[in-house]
Amino acid sequence: MNMRIRFILWLAKTQKDDVMWKSGVPRLAVRMVALVFLCLPGIAWAGMVGSAHDFSASGWSGGEICVACHTPHNSDTTIAEAPLWNHELTNATFTVYNSPTMDVLPQQPRGPTKLCLSCHDGTIAIDSFGGTTGATFISGVANLGNDLSDDHPVSVEWIHQTVDTSPFCANCHFGPPRELVFFRPGGSGPIWIECATCHDVHDAANIPKLLRRTMAGSELCKTCHEK
Numbered sequence: 001m002n003m004r005i006r007f008i009l010w011l012a013k014t015q016k017d018d019v020m021w022k023s024g025v026p027r028l029a030v031r032m033v034a035l036v037f038l039c040l041p042g043i044a045w046a047g048m049v050g051s052a053h054d055f056s057a058s059g060w061s062g063g064e065i066c067v068a069c070h071t072p073h074n075s076d077t078t079i080a081e082a083p084l085w086n087h088e089l090t091n092a093t094f095t096v097y098n099s100p101t102m103d104v105l106p107q108q109p110r111g112p113t114k115l116c117l118s119c120h121d122g123t124i125a126i127d128s129f130g131g132t133t134g135a136t137f138i139s140g141v142a143n144l145g146n147d148l149s150d151d152h153p154v155s156v157e158w159i160h161q162t163v164d165t166s167p168f169c170a171n172c173h174f175g176p177p178r179e180l181v182f183f184r185p186g187g188s189g190p191i192w193i194e195c196a197t198c199h200d201v202h203d204a205a206n207i208p209k210l211l212r213r214t215m216a217g218s219e220l221c222k223t224c225h226e227k
């Protein structure tokens, strides 16, 4: 069950991760081969079950996992880049990160980031979804609030600003696929860094803090920053 969901999630990925697949090998073929291996018994499969976003043990979820965020029908289409969205959206105005050494300043949280902040800014209840208003709010360090000036920039354009020498190109453009996901609506125009560039809300890789790459040796950071 869980494995099937992960495979569907993976197949459903569209152009936002195309950069990871520039090797010339047809993507579907690679995925089909991988599926065969993943179906072999005994291979561990990470995923949402038991992750911080598995709400199935909370009474208000009706024992489901996806429902707090997605619905197959009557989803919220008022926000761009929202996949079959079911959760109430934040209306907050945010203070964004700013510093004199930035090449380009972040925008107000765009679609994909706003989805996260609809729980993580602490203004909308976790259990406000499917048209019902809940009462369970996020707390502690997971509550980022409306002031993002103390957080890594998000909804910021990737203009290759930190890339000044060649080794970096390979981090994303050649060789084995890297795990980070960039957002480029429609497949052209600006490339955006969002919360989900660093985090996988579905916890596919089973890395602590739902990260897409390990923080061992600050590998995640070094994908983008030559330091």
Ligand code: HEC
Residues within 6 Å of the ligand: 005, 008, 009, 010, 012, 013, 048, 053, 065, 066, 067, 068, 069, 070, 083, 112, 115, 116, 196, 200, 201, 202
């Ligand atoms: C805590 C909220 C949350 C839960 C729970 C959740 N998702 Fe998502 N999902 C998101 C967000 C946010 C995005 C868009 C950002 C992204 O693609 O990373 C997304 C994107 C998707 C996408 C399209 C992009 C992709 O990654 O393939 C699919 C398909 C999807 N979710 C399926 C599911 C299924 C199936 C479940 C339940 C097993 C689930 N999600 C549970 C928040 C959630």
Ligand code: HEC
Residues within 6 Å of the ligand: 098, 099, 100, 101, 102, 103, 104, 105, 152, 153, 156, 157, 158, 159, 161, 180, 193, 197, 198, 220, 221, 222, 223, 224, 225
């Ligand atoms: C997906 C690429 C990406 C990843 C991963 C990433 N960053 Fe960034 N980071 C950026 C971009 C783009 C900016 C904005 C830089 C600019 O416009 O000058 C930025 C800005 C910053 C800044 C502020 C720079 C300034 O001039 O004020 C710091 C500090 C920073 N990142 C540290 C980190 C650390 C630490 C990590 C790992 C936890 C990390 N970054 C991971 C892309 C990334």
Ligand code: HEC
Residues within 6 Å of the ligand: 052, 053, 068, 069, 087, 112, 115, 116, 117, 118, 119, 120, 126, 138, 139, 140, 142, 195, 196, 199, 200, 201, 208, 209, 210
């Ligand atoms: C439906 C509400 C909801 C949405 C939407 C949501 N989260 Fe969460 N998230 C939670 C809750 C609840 C927790 C657990 C908080 C706690 O442990 O106090 C959590 C925890 C996390 C954690 C910490 C994980 C850990 O293991 O400590 C990260 C990282 C995170 N979320 C990132 C995201 C990102 C990125 C998005 C959007 C792509 C997102 N979340 C969307 C509710 C949500």
Ligand code: HEC
Residues within 6 Å of the ligand: 018, 019, 160, 163, 164, 165, 166, 167, 168, 169, 170, 171, 172, 173, 182, 184, 191, 223, 224
């Ligand atoms: C952190 C990841 C990352 C690194 C490192 C990186 N790129 Fe990119 N690059 C991207 C993404 C994402 C795109 C847009 C998606 C696509 O075109 O498939 C892109 C697109 C491009 C494009 C097409 C221009 C456009 O806007 O579509 C060129 C050219 C390019 N990169 C050159 C480079 C070069 C040269 C380097 C090394 C100096 C480099 N990149 C390093 C992520 C990266």
Ligand code: HEC
Residues within 6 Å of the ligand: 113, 116, 117, 120, 141, 142, 143, 144, 152, 153, 154, 193, 194, 195, 196, 197, 198, 199, 209, 211, 215, 220
């Ligand atoms: C540049 C990469 C990057 C981006 C973008 C990013 N995060 Fe994180 N986030 C991290 C890392 C790395 C950690 C783990 C830090 C640690 O363990 O000290 C983390 C931790 C968290 C945690 C857990 C806090 C804790 O201390 O346990 C939450 C919740 C979270 N992020 C939510 C978000 C949300 C929501 C967004 C978008 C508004 C976002 N993140 C954007 C890299 C990122």
